[in-house]
Amino acid sequence: MPSCPICGTKVSEGAGFCPKCLRRLMKGQAPKGKSKKKLVGIIVACVIVISAVIVVTTHLPKVPSGSVAEIDYIAFSAYDFAEKLFAPKLTSFQRDDFWKDYAGKQVKWTNELKYISSEKEGPVAYFINPLDWARTEVVAVFDESQRSTLIELELNEGDLVTYTGVLASFRGTEITLTDCTILSLSIVPLWWNGDIDTYNKRILVGDEVLCLGPSTYDDATEYRPRLPPKITAIDRETGELMWESERTESILVGIDSQYVYGWHLAQLVLRSEPDYPWYWYASNITALNITSGQIGWWSYLAKDVDCMWKYDCLPDEWSQSDFVDCCVLGESVKEEITEEGESGLAFLVDKPLLSELTYEYQGVIYKSTCAVYGGAGRECGALQALDQQTSEVLWMMTFQEEGMNDFFISEVDGILYVSTDNGVGAFQL
Numbered sequence: 397m398p399s400c401p402i403c404g405t406k407v408s409e410g411a412g413f414c415p416k417c418l419r420r421l422m423k424g425q426a427p428k429g430k431s432k433k434k435l436v437g438i439i440v441a442c443v444i445v446i447s448a449v450i451v452v453t454t455h456l457p458k459v460p461s462g463s464v465a466e467i468d469y470i471a472f473s474a475y476d477f478a479e480k481l482f483a484p485k486l487t488s489f490q491r492d493d494f495w496k497d498y499a500g501k502q503v504k505w506t507n508e509l510k511y512i513s514s515e516k517e518g519p520v521a522y523f524i525n526p527l528d529w530a531r532t533e534v535v536a537v538f539d540e541s542q543r544s545t546l547i548e549l550e551l552n553e554g555d556l557v558t559y560t561g562v563l564a565s566f567r568g569t570e571i572t573l574t575d576c577t578i579l580s581l582s583i584v585p586l587w588w589n590g591d592i593d594t595y596n597k598r599i600l601v602g603d604e605v606l607c608l609g610p611s612t613y614d615d616a617t618e619y620r621p622r623l624p625p626k627i628t629a630i631d632r633e634t635g636e637l638m639w640e641s642e643r644t645e646s647i648l649v650g651i652d653s654q655y656v657y658g659w660h661l662a663q664l665v666l667r668s669e670p671d672y673p674w675y676w677y678a679s680n681i682t683a684l685n686i687t688s689g690q691i692g693w694w695s696y697l698a699k700d701v702d703c704m705w706k707y708d709c710l711p712d713e714w715s716q717s718d719f720v721d722c723c724v725l726g727e728s729v730k731e732e733i734t735e736e737g738e739s740g741l742a743f744l745v746d747k748p749l750l751s752e753l754t755y756e757y758q759g760v761i762y763k764s765t766c767a768v769y770g771g772a773g774r775e776c777g778a779l780q781a782l783d784q785q786t787s788e789v790l791w792m793m794t795f796q797e798e799g800m801n802d803f804f805i806s807e808v809d810g811i812l813y814v815s816t817d818n819g820v821g822a823f824q825l
Contacts, residue, residue: 467502467562474505474534474571475789478527482569499563503573506558506582506791507534509551519543523557525571526778526792533569536561536576545578556582556793582791583823586811587635590819592628595619598802599815600651600744605638605686606630606804607656608815609648611744616645627658629689632813635822639689643682649729649745652738655683655692659729681732695732751776755805757825759784762805762812765792779803779814795821 399406400414407414472480481494507523510533514520519542523534536559538546551557558580561573596615597608609627610616619625624644631638646658660680681695730743747753754763761784766776777799781790798818805812810825 467500469502469504470498472498472503473789473791474503474507474523474525475527475792477503478525478571481566481571482527495563495566499565502560502562504558504560504579505534505573506556508793509553509555509557511553512546512551519546521546521551521557521559521576524794525569526794533571535570535572537564537572537574538576538578542576542578549578549581551581554795555585556791558582583793583812583825586822586824588819588821589630589635589637592630592637592640592820593623593625594628594801594815594820595622595625595817596801597625597628597815598648598744598747598750599804599813599820600648600656600742600747601632601804601806601813602651602656602686602740603653604632605651605656606632606813606820607648607651608820609646609658609744611648613647613661616647619645627656627684629656629684629686630820632811632822635820638687639684641682641684641689646682649681650733650737650741650743651686652741654686654738656686656689657733657737658682658684679729681729683733683736693736695736750800750802753803755803755807756784757805757807757810760790760825762803764800764803777801777816 403414405414477498481491486494505523507525510522510524512519512521515537517537518540519538521536521538523536525534557578559576559578561576563571564574565572592608594608596610596619598611600607600609607627607629610625616625625646626644627641627646627648629638629640630636641658643658643660646660648656649659650657658681660682679696683692683694684690685692730745733743734741750764754761756762761782763780763782764776765778765780778792778794779800780792782788783790795814795816795818798816801815801817803812803814805825812823812825814821814823
């Protein structure tokens with residue numbers, strides 16, 4: 397039975413007044429006995445709700461601070477990634493499975509720029525992927541906020557650019573990255589001279605002069621339909637042409653502090669005796685002043701020389717060019733210059749072939765390498781940079797798809813000099 401909330405007198409169910417204190421009872425007022433039960437029920441319900449909230453929030457997936465979750469980064473260079481993705485031995489299903497493992501992850505790549513276009517999604521840069529520099533492309537889609545950076549850098553075709561991006565898709569031999577950000581120019585071009593003849597010319601470097609010239613008899617004489625090659629001197633600091641030799645078809649032999657040395661074959665006559673061929677030759681050595689190109693001195697060589705027995709130097713078929721490079725240029729000319737040369741004398745014949753030439757500079761190995769061109773064949777004239785410890789390919793450069801004839805790295809100032817069929821240039825490493 398309910399009771400009065402004032403005096404505690406028992407009252408009948410539905411009574412409007414307390415019979416003792418005459419206190420009016422509010423209609424619908426909770427009786428005192430039931431009020432405690434309801435309070436307990438409410439407390440229990442609250443405890444249940446709070447417990448449920450704690451359990452649910454504890455088991456929700458955790459999101460890192462910030463508006464966007466962090467993207468996984470993979471340490472694959474563009475060359476290494478493309479080499480694995482487009483490996484000929486992979487089937488299309490295997491290639492798709494490989495891509496699924498890396499799609500949506502971030503990379504930091506360095507590639508050679510082809511061109512930049514403006515598209516509806518923002519600026520898009522097209523880079524050469526030198527795994528196959530005629531067909532494979534990396535398409536980097538940049539956010540609109542990156543447009544001003546791209547403009548400020550004044551990027552040109554052939555520039556080596558470092559950037560980040562997210563692996564978005566691939567098709568054929570094309571890889572597309574989104575959310576890209578420019579980081580830097582990996583190699584800073586100091587100058588480029590494309591107005592001089594550099595075809596098949598190698599490099600010799602003096603203190604202030606960079607010299608270009610043919611290194612073999614074939615390169616000096618088999619030039620048609622091009623113009624006859626000349627030895628050329630270029631200012632190392634500015635890239636400006638200093639002089640060209642007057643004589644054509646000369647081989648670049650050496651350089652020292654005073655002169656650039658050229659060699660020109662005047663006459664080569666085969667003489668023979670029964671079962672014993674021998675040769676008589678005449679040739680000119682010309683010492684050209686290193687700053688003006690004027691002749692400082694010259695030497696005329698004419699000797700009867702038992703120079704080369706057919707099987708002594710070259711066991712297979714050989715030619716006049718083999719004879720000149722192996723015997724005349726390699727021995728007599730070099731000896732003559734050594735007797736007359738100045739300090740710092742260096743010979744081109746002592747420099748390794750391009751295929752064997754390497755430089756090490758600040759933990760990076762630089763070497764020439766080969767790449768597939770148009771899926772048809774291999775062209776060996778790109779420059780590759782590899783991490784000295786891991787051998788990872790950091791980047792590869794084709795120099796506007798022309799390939800290179802020779803390169804030299806100055807360890808004093810870290811400047812890379814490159815001779816290509818498209819010109820000669822200097823880059824700051």
